[in-house]
Amino acid sequence: MFDKAAIFMNTGDSFSLERMKDVNTNMSQAHSHPYYELYYLLDGERIQVIDGKITRITKNEFVVIGPNVKHFSYGEKDIAFDRVLIYFTKDIFSSSELEKSFNPLLNNGFSAKESSLTRSYILELMNLALLNQNKLEKEKFKLIFNLLLISIIDLKDNILVKNTDMTALNIMAYIDKNYNKQITLDDIANQVYLNKYYMCKKFKKLTTYTIFEYLNTTRLTVAEKQLMETDKSITQISEEVGFNNLVSFNRAFKSKNKVSPSEFRKINNNSL
Numbered sequence: 001m002f003d004k005a006a007i008f009m010n011t012g013d014s015f016s017l018e019r020m021k022d023v024n025t026n027m028s029q030a031h032s033h034p035y036y037e038l039y040y041l042l043d044g045e046r047i048q049v050i051d052g053k054i055t056r057i058t059k060n061e062f063v064v065i066g067p068n069v070k071h072f073s074y075g076e077k078d079i080a081f082d083r084v085l086i087y088f089t090k091d092i093f094s095s096s097e098l099e100k101s102f103n104p105l106l107n108n109g110f111s112a113k114e115s116s117l118t119r120s121y122i123l124e125l126m127n128l129a130l131l132n133q134n135k136l137e138k139e140k141f142k143l144i145f146n147l148l149l150i151s152i153i154d155l156k157d158n159i160l161v162k163n164t165d166m167t168a169l170n171i172m173a174y175i176d177k178n179y180n181k182q183i184t185l186d187d188i189a190n191q192v193y194l195n196k197y198y199m200c201k202k203f204k205k206l207t208t209y210t211i212f213e214y215l216n217t218t219r220l221t222v223a224e225k226q227l228m229e230t231d232k233s234i235t236q237i238s239e240e241v242g243f244n245n246l247v248s249f250n251r252a253f254k255s256k257n258k259v260s261p262s263e264f265r266k267i268n269n270n271s272l
Helices: 006-012 096-105 114-127 135-154 167-178 185-193 196-207 209-229 232-238 246-257 261-270
Strands: 014-022 036-050 053-058 061-065 071-074 080-089 108-111
Touching: 014 114, 014 135, 036 114, 036 246, 053 061, 053 108, 080 114, 096 135, 167 185, 167 196, 167 209, 185 196, 196 209, 209 232, 209 246, 209 261, 232 246, 232 261, 246 261
Parallel strands: none
Antiparallel strands: 014 080, 036 053, 036 061, 036 071, 036 080, 061 108
């Protein structure tokens, strides 16, 4: 999933907005960033994993995520979604009192189904984001965004019910810690105290991934980072991320990225 909004934040912007309509587009691994995030669902359904909690959101519901908090989102197969993502820094708060009132709401989901204000502010911000903003329009964006934050604070009693089933999160945590080892389903099942067949079925239902899909995606995500940031050989990277031979690594990598590891490295080095 290409995050265009993050590019603007990384160049020093204090806020950035992006809309996406899609289906079957899922994050493969948790990530974090040094700024706030507001993820608002205009339509559809998504599952958010935020700091060890699973929250399912539907139309006119949203999550607010604090800086440097690990999170990711995914959807069930063939369920379309239309979302607005807003990143922002603390500089956008109009006052320290507003920031102080907003921060206790972080890392939770909320329903805006009873609030026409919240959705209208989101739509107005989307319209402003399409403009080539001058200084005055940026101030207008900031003003409306602060009104949006106030409307969110007013929704503080509409916190969504969390899914307290920790099975998927425990499996993910074990894989994230041990992806570089030759782990088996029996190893994972012993960690979560479940029958391995029931465990596989439950993980698939909760995440839309099989356990081995998640394991391979985790390994390949680490490998991509190593290819871009180090001069380690492809064989060394393959071994370090847990593949037992180079052939299976190359096959899995090309299946995910449509190019070989050496081509991936060349493309990304050329883009630097």
